[in-house]
Amino acid sequence: MTQVKIDKIIRSKRKTLSFEITRDAKLIVRAPETIPLDYIEKSVSKKQAWITDKQKLVTEIYSQVRPKEFVHGEGFLYLGQVYGLSVVDNGEPPFKFDGEFHLSRTYLPQAKELFIDWYKKQAYRTIKERVDRYAGVFGFKYNKFSITRAQRRWGSCSSSNNLHFSWRLIMAPLNVIDYVVIHELAHIEEKNHSKRFWNKVRLMFPDFESSLHWLRRNEHLLVI
Ligand SMILES: [Zn+2]
Numbered sequence: 001m002t003q004v005k006i007d008k009i010i011r012s013k014r015k016t017l018s019f020e021i022t023r024d025a026k027l028i029v030r031a032p033e034t035i036p037l038d039y040i041e042k043s044v045s046k047k048q049a050w051i052t053d054k055q056k057l058v059t060e061i062y063s064q065v066r067p068k069e070f071v072h073g074e075g076f077l078y079l080g081q082v083y084g085l086s087v088v089d090n091g092e093p094p095f096k097f098d099g100e101f102h103l104s105r106t107y108l109p110q111a112k113e114l115f116i117d118w119y120k121k122q123a124y125r126t127i128k129e130r131v132d133r134y135a136g137v138f139g140f141k142y143n144k145f146s147i148t149r150a151q152r153r154w155g156s157c158s159s160s161n162n163l164h165f166s167w168r169l170i171m172a173p174l175n176v177i178d179y180v181v182i183h184e185l186a187h188i189e190e191k192n193h194s195k196r197f198w199n200k201v202r203l204m205f206p207d208f209e210s211s212l213h214w215l216r217r218n219e220h221l222l223v224i
Contacts, residue, residue, distance in 0.1 A: 004044055004051050009037075016209045017043055023062055023220075025055040032115050045087060061220045070111035076101060077221065078122070080173025115224055116167070123147045123170035130174075138204055140185045154215070155180045157187035172215065172220040179211035 007026035011033045019038065020028040031040055044051065068074065075082035079094045084100050091104030095114040104110055112134035131145060143161045150156070150166040157163055163184050169177055184203045201208050 004048050005041070006044060009040060019047060019051065021051065021054045023058065023059050027051055027055070031160045033120050065220055065223065068112070070103070070108060076115065076224070077171035080176070081126060112224065119170050120167040123165065123167040127177060129186070130178055134181055134185055134204070136183065138185065140188050142185070142188060148155055153199065155184040157184045160189065161188050176211045176214050179205060179208045182208065211218045
């Protein structure tokens, strides 16, 4: 019936259907437990143009992003800038950053973990500092702060006002981090994306749209 292949159907107690195209251009459908398969297939078939367009776009975007090889001279993003990697023979400590990344050759097999650990530390320090600064300036009280491994969400604010941010965000420029921070702080008062919510964001961060555009255009680069 439908020409688009459904790669995965996730059933839950949700009330509506939703479609997700993953980074490898797979189609995931989230559906209520009670909806029959042929209804899902019909809905997919109706959305076929949107799905194939999105799959094409995702394939184009991600084909430009090569997985990191951790070789001498390779560039890594940090706060929106690209810094080179220097692989050294006897590095102590095995990994450090001083405007350039230095990695000891013997630690090459653990390169990815070392980078991620470092990114997480910087994310915690920098993002927490921005959260506390803006919470102070605008009078927000949050509960807990944490850095997560989230792949698809840059930040989130729970019903009990716990703030979570993906460590990947530390690769983005500071004005983009500030936008995500302000966005989540605004959720402390508005748990939705209503007009009131966006007005609140704009009031605190008038130029938020340029940060939002940067994130939409470049989020596929914030990976390692
Ligand atoms: Zn939001």
